[in-house]
Amino acid sequence: xxxxxxxxxxxxxxxxxxxxxxxxxxxxxxxxxxxxxxxxxxxxxxxxxxxxxxxxxxxxxxxxxxxxxxxxxxxxxxxxxxxxxxxxxxxxxxxxxxxxxxxxxxxxxxxxxxxxxxxxxxxxxxxxxxxxxxxxxxxxxxxxxxxxxxxxxxxxxxxxxxxxxxxxxxxxxxxxxxxxxxxxxxxxxxxxxxxxxxxxxxxxxxxxxxxxxxxxxxxxxxxxxxxxxxxxxxxxxxxxxxxxxxxxxxxxxxxxxxxxxxxxxxxxxxxxxxxxxxxxxxxxxxxxxxxxxxxxxxxxxxxxxxxxxxxxxxxxxxxxxxxxxxxxxxxxxxxxxxxxxxxx
Ligand SMILES: *Cc1c(COP(=O)(O)O)cnc(C)c1O
Numbered sequence: 443x444x445x446x447x448x449x450x451x452x453x454x455x456x457x458x459x460x461x462x463x464x465x466x467x468x469x470x471x472x473x474x475x476x477x478x479x480x481x482x483x484x485x486x487x488x489x490x491x492x493x494x495x496x497x498x499x500x501x502x503x504x505x506x507x508x509x510x511x512x513x514x515x516x517x518x519x520x521x522x523x524x525x526x527x528x529x530x531x532x533x534x535x536x537x538x539x540x541x542x543x544x545x546x547x548x549x550x551x552x553x554x555x556x557x558x559x560x561x562x563x564x565x566x567x568x569x570x571x572x573x574x575x576x577x578x579x580x581x582x583x584x585x586x587x588x589x590x591x592x593x594x595x596x597x598x599x600x601x602x603x604x605x606x607x608x609x610x611x612x613x614x615x616x617x618x619x620x621x622x623x624x625x626x627x628x629x630x631x632x633x634x635x636x637x638x639x640x641x642x643x644x645x646x647x648x649x650x651x652x653x654x655x656x657x658x659x660x661x662x663x664x665x666x667x668x669x670x671x672x673x674x675x676x677x678x679x680x681x682x683x684x685x686x687x688x689x690x691x692x693x694x695x696x697x698x699x700x701x702x703x704x705x706x707x708x709x710x711x712x713x714x715x716x717x718x719x720x721x722x723x724x725x726x727x728x729x730x731x732x733x734x735x736x737x738x739x740x741x742x743x744x745x746x747x748x749x750x751x752x753x754x755x756x757x758x759x760x761x762x763x764x765x766x767x768x769x770x771x772x773x774x775x776x777x778x779x780x781x782x783x784x785x786x
Contacts, residue, residue, distance in 0.1 A: 444611040446664040462675040490680040500690040518657035547586040567594040569602045588617040595726030622648035624727035637662040654682040738762035
């Protein structure tokens with residue numbers, strides 16, 4: 443297994459991080475005249491805690507992981523960006539993704555002038571280990587594995603990801619944005635076993651909080667320390683922190699909503715299976731379902747004309763595929779009505 447210190451970019455390793463006023467002193471205990479804030483209390487006149495200690499304590503209790511293994515980002519997107527900038531040298535290194543998958547990995551590779559090696563998922567949208575090994579070279583620094591995968595919905599083979607963790611000299615980023623909807627615990631409890639494992643979760647899906655922009659990174663303390671070193675000091679704002687704490691304190695509600703979504707998903711899938719123009723419903727472990735139909739573009743346009751927006755794709759492999767998010771019961775009933783209407 444790789445030594446993480448050797449993977450950190452030289453400039454990141456040698457730089458001095460920005461030292462913010464709030465990392466040294468807690469605002470509650472002092473008269474704070476050091477950061478040019480206003481003293482007038484609007485509820486947000488003070489800079490937020492740069493290390494989000496209170497929220498991390500709640501997350502630590504919920505996920506049963508030490509706070510030193512947790513990182514919070516302004517959405518998962520910021521965490522992915524920080525990972526790329528910590529470990530990948532522009533114009534020199536390469537990264538790998540398993541296609542078709544989430545579009546953000548390629549965008550980040552492009553922004554940072556990194557080669558993106560796309561390894562196609564096999565016919566079941568699962569990992570093709572031989573092809574992955576063939577794509578890796580000594581400049582491969584990050585591998586993105588999205589599980590459950592977006593847009594296909596399935597979990598990736600766990601043993602193969604573990605094999606990858608054991609054989610790859612870089613970092614494996616397992617993006618678990620949808621793991622709370624899956625019938626699997628995911629990888630977060632393995633971060634202490636594998637120093638090169640980075641698990642990415644988010645409050646945007648199961649926690650019903652996409653507007654907060656809160657992504658959660660779970661990893662070995664060495665990787666977390668690198669991200670803390672280069673992150674913008676106040677990357678999580680005070681309003682998001684407060685709302686996230688409130689949501690964490692009512693985690694039962696989140697669990698109930700996830701269960702409800704799974705029930706609605708099951709019923710929706712049985713409706714789908716009765717449609718004559720349906721080719722396939724792909725296996726899903728997420729809060730969406732990917733389907734393949736006889737004429738995807740026509741169905742997409744029809745639903746749009748009825749005021750329902752679903753997702754279609756440009757990739758060849760996803761021709762005639764539509765991704766549908768599981769909404770609430772009322773929304774799904776309306777969608778089902780339109781899907782039956784399209785049949786005629
Ligand atoms: C929705 C989603 C995310 C979440 O991104 P945020 O920036 O946290 O909102 C991350 N990864 C995948 C694959 C997603 O589909």
